[in-house]
Amino acid sequence: MLYNHYQETEELIELLVSSSLKKQSKALQNAMDAGATGAEVFMALRWNIDQTISNASISGAIATKAIRLRDELDTCLK
Numbered sequence: 521m522l523y524n525h526y527q528e529t530e531e532l533i534e535l536l537v538s539s540s541l542k543k544q545s546k547a548l549q550n551a552m553d554a555g556a557t558g559a560e561v562f563m564a565l566r567w568n569i570d571q572t573i574s575n576a577s578i579s580g581a582i583a584t585k586a587i588r589l590r591d592e593l594d595t596c597l598k
Contacts, residue, residue, distance in 0.1 A: 521547070525565075525589065525593065528592070529552060529589065531567060532586060533545045535571070535581060539578070539582060544571075544572045548568050548569070562593050569590045569593070571575075573586050
């Protein structure tokens, strides 16, 4: 099964919202909405996810999903 970066991002956004991390969820949504190309979207998502992992208090399923998504984005951007 192929990894769906956009679906995984939407799920991560929902997890962030439900954990009251609205600033981080808004940053990811903005990255998806503002990108003109797939590469631009992926680079913005990668940067924002890295910031979320580094700066927000996330744990459990959110951390696992964020790290996996970041790693998958890295693979695509190489």
